[in-house]
Amino acid sequence: MTKVRVYELAKELGISNKELVNKLNELDIKVGNHMSSIEAEEAELVKEFISSEEEEKDNLHEESSDINKKKKSSNTKPKKANDADKKANTSKKNYQPEKKSGEESNVNINVNIIEVGNKIQVKDLAEKINISPNKLISKLINFGVMAGINQEIDFDTASIIASEFNYELRLDKKTDEEESKDKSYDSLDFEDPEESLQLRPPVVTVMGHVDHGKTSLLDAIRETNVTQKEAGGITQHIGASAVTINNKKVVLLDTPGHEAFTSMRARGAQITDIAIVVVAADDGVMPQTIEAINHAKAANIPIIVAINKVDKSEANPDRVKQELTEHGLVPEDWGGDTIFVPVSALKRMGIDELLEMILLVAEMQELKANPNRKAMGTIIEAKLDKGRGPVATVLVQKGSLSIGDAVVAGAAYGRVRAMLDDRGKRVKKVGPSTPVEILGLSEVPEAGEHLYVVEDDKKAREVATRRKEVIRNEQLKVNQKVSLEDLFERIKQGEVKDLNIIIKADVKGSIEAVKQSLEKLSTDEVKVNPIHGGVGAITESDIMLASASNAIVIGFNVRPTNTAMEIANKENVDVRTYRVIYTAIEDIEAAIKGMLTPEYKEVVLGRAEIRATFKVPNVGVVAGVYVQQGKILRNAKIRLLRDNIVIHEGSISSLKRFKDDVRELLSGYEGGLGIDGYNDVKESDVIEAYTFEEIQK
Numbered sequence: 001m002t003k004v005r006v007y008e009l010a011k012e013l014g015i016s017n018k019e020l021v022n023k024l025n026e027l028d029i030k031v032g033n034h035m036s037s038i039e040a041e042e043a044e045l046v047k048e049f050i051s052s053e054e055e056e057k058d059n060l061h062e063e064s065s066d067i068n069k070k071k072k073s074s075n076t077k078p079k080k081a082n083d084a085d086k087k088a089n090t091s092k093k094n095y096q097p098e099k100k101s102g103e104e105s106n107v108n109i110n111v112n113i114i115e116v117g118n119k120i121q122v123k124d125l126a127e128k129i130n131i132s133p134n135k136l137i138s139k140l141i142n143f144g145v146m147a148g149i150n151q152e153i154d155f156d157t158a159s160i161i162a163s164e165f166n167y168e169l170r171l172d173k174k175t176d177e178e179e180s181k182d183k184s185y186d187s188l189d190f191e192d193p194e195e196s197l198q199l200r201p202p203v204v205t206v207m208g209h210v211d212h213g214k215t216s217l218l219d220a221i222r223e224t225n226v227t228q229k230e231a232g233g234i235t236q237h238i239g240a241s242a243v244t245i246n247n248k249k250v251v252l253l254d255t256p257g258h259e260a261f262t263s264m265r266a267r268g269a270q271i272t273d274i275a276i277v278v279v280a281a282d283d284g285v286m287p288q289t290i291e292a293i294n295h296a297k298a299a300n301i302p303i304i305v306a307i308n309k310v311d312k313s314e315a316n317p318d319r320v321k322q323e324l325t326e327h328g329l330v331p332e333d334w335g336g337d338t339i340f341v342p343v344s345a346l347k348r349m350g351i352d353e354l355l356e357m358i359l360l361v362a363e364m365q366e367l368k369a370n371p372n373r374k375a376m377g378t379i380i381e382a383k384l385d386k387g388r389g390p391v392a393t394v395l396v397q398k399g400s401l402s403i404g405d406a407v408v409a410g411a412a413y414g415r416v417r418a419m420l421d422d423r424g425k426r427v428k429k430v431g432p433s434t435p436v437e438i439l440g441l442s443e444v445p446e447a448g449e450h451l452y453v454v455e456d457d458k459k460a461r462e463v464a465t466r467r468k469e470v471i472r473n474e475q476l477k478v479n480q481k482v483s484l485e486d487l488f489e490r491i492k493q494g495e496v497k498d499l500n501i502i503i504k505a506d507v508k509g510s511i512e513a514v515k516q517s518l519e520k521l522s523t524d525e526v527k528v529n530p531i532h533g534g535v536g537a538i539t540e541s542d543i544m545l546a547s548a549s550n551a552i553v554i555g556f557n558v559r560p561t562n563t564a565m566e567i568a569n570k571e572n573v574d575v576r577t578y579r580v581i582y583t584a585i586e587d588i589e590a591a592i593k594g595m596l597t598p599e600y601k602e603v604v605l606g607r608a609e610i611r612a613t614f615k616v617p618n619v620g621v622v623a624g625v626y627v628q629q630g631k632i633l634r635n636a637k638i639r640l641l642r643d644n645i646v647i648h649e650g651s652i653s654s655l656k657r658f659k660d661d662v663r664e665l666l667s668g669y670e671g672g673l674g675i676d677g678y679n680d681v682k683e684s685d686v687i688e689a690y691t692f693e694e695i696q697k
């Protein structure tokens with residue numbers, strides 16, 4: 001009997017290999033991938049099935065507004081599929097009209113009417129029309145709708161499917177509203193009417209290069225603003241604190257640095273209104289200053305520059321201004337719109353001015369919230385306290401939180417048993433922009449989770465249970481981050497309008513060159529946005545920024561650090577490294593146009609650190625290595641990294657364990673390694689072994 005390759009059939013049908021493989025599996029024709037082959041007869045069946053599906057879609061299109069008509073069309077429609085079905089003994093269940101057992105076959109006589117909202121979750125619909133969710137999902141696939149069990153489908157799609165099972169759906173506006181309020185955790189956060197809004201204090205994060213004085217500045221702000229009465233009280237560390245100037249409050253997040261800021265953002269929580277970027281006047285703009293600026297810009301929040309250490313004799317505030325101008329922050333006195341405040345955290349100089357500027361920027365932003373509603377906030381920190389149980393610091397963002405409120409935060413729920421402010425004082429009720437420590441939760445919530453007040457305990461428990469499901473789904477959603485592979489598809493679907501890119505390189509010159517070439521790749525459909533560039537290894541902070549901003553990371557002659565690599569895997573951030581600028585530009589251009597056809601992908605096998613070097617006569621230099629992770633294979637390709645910068649790429653000339661030649665060296669073992677035609681190895685260099693794997697399509 002003749003056989004047909006899947007990829008040939010896909011080509012003939014004008015659909016992707018993946019689509020065809022899915023279709024075949026739906027029809028119970030088991031295939032592994034596009035290289036598998038199927039019987040010619042099966043191929044015929046698939047062809048007929050697909051053409052009948054298309055016909056079906058056309059019908060639905062024409063008649064989509066009329067439910068009754070739809071019912072008719074879907075009852076007559078699968079005829080062709082039935083014919084096809086007869087030809088091969090494949091599963092019939094996928095495309096035969098379903099009849100509820102014990103019911104009349106003439107659907108028009110016995111139609112069940114159900115009221116549903118504008119949208120309905122797949123599993124709810126399945127329950128309502130009395131079929132298994134899996135059956136419903138495969139039915140949806142037949143209709144060209146890819147939806148998971150927890151996903152929502154619209155009313156039209158739902159009613160078409162339901163009609164096949166003798167159910168008629170009617171739109172019920174009330175159910176719709178109630179459902180969306182009940183079902184979705186995030187819909188607990190409703191919009192407040194304009195007239196209910198009142199000004200609220202700004203929430204500030206301090207960022208800047210290491211040792212430029214972030215912590216000192218936070219301390220200075222707090223100390224200069226503690227009133228006499230409060231001075232005796234011990235300032236609690238709860239993750240955030242509030243200070244008052246001219247009777248106005250400013251909230252400071254305790255953990256300085258853009259890493260903390262961005263990891264919050266990566267978890268979907270944007271709590272900062274204003275970023276203070278600290279630059280030491282004696283040191284000027286440094287790499288982490290630029291990172292901080294780009295992290296704040298990516299989050300779209302205003303920046304105030306605090307030029308710190310102006311007490312020092314070598315302080316040169318003008319140089320700081322000059323340097324920052326190059327990064328788009330132009331001081332007001334130079335015609336720009338960025339506020340610069342000279343301060344000395346050490347000598348407590350300029351602190352009040354800085355706070356006044358914060359209030360000014362806050363005022364311009366018109367930060368408002370409705371204090372008279374059920375509270376909504378974000379968890380800043382949380383821990384398990386031996387005596388007190390789960391303890392969480394929440395920044396109340398909307399509404400007012402009171403003792404006794406039933407709350408839910410992620411999978412945690414409970415009643416607020418006690419509340420403490422940042423001075424350790426017990427409080428009963430707090431409004432927007434207030435950090436408080438709360439007791440009474442069922443478990444320790446994740447930082448970054450939203451907290452909502454709900455009617456009662458029962459409701460809190462219910463929402464928390466559902467939230468657990470959502471969290472699980474969100475973890476799956478991580479997969480939906482942008483990558484070059486599916487970029488074209490995502491642009492076509494309108495899901496990606498900005499391609500955010502982070503560029504890391506071994507030399508500064510490359511960054512600017514790449515940035516300019518990349519910007520030129522923008523099309524009408526997609527804007528290519530280099531959001532950050534820096535010299536050196538790809539770090540954890542780069543990956544978090546990419547994750548928070550849905551960006552891809554490209555590196556030139558640099559590699560990710562071990563932690564960065566782990567986090568990139570976890571967060572599903574696409575990291576691409578190149579030796580030459582040209583290939584990177586070519587890749588991204590191809591991805592935008594949908595022409596990227598990689599057949600192989602690089603897989604890192606492991607990394608080994610060089611602990612010693614030996615000169616071996618007639619051989620060259622051999623490195624004594626210790627495998628830190630993964631394994632080193634004798635026939636793998638390797639890179640020599642120094643501070644995660646690629647010094648050399650090549651292959652292994654010898655791999656030994658003690659005196660013996662070995663084919664591999666595993667994690668935790670030591671051995672000797674020679675690099676083919678290369679001797680310039682140093683202690684603490686890292687050998688990265690990698691290989692290429694064929695991509696399964």
Ligand SMILES: Nc1nc2c(ncn2[C@@H]2O[C@H](COP(=O)(O)OP(=O)(O)OP(=O)(O)O)[C@@H](O)[C@H]2O)c(=O)[nH]1
Binds near residue numbers: 209212
């Ligand atoms: N002369 C002078 N020294 C300062 C000033 N502010 C901070 N310093 C000093 O600078 C050093 C670093 O200050 P930190 O506040 O620890 O800096 P940081 O940015 O928080 O540092 P990391 O947390 O390590 O990133 C300390 O030795 C401070 O005493 C200032 O205004 N003037």
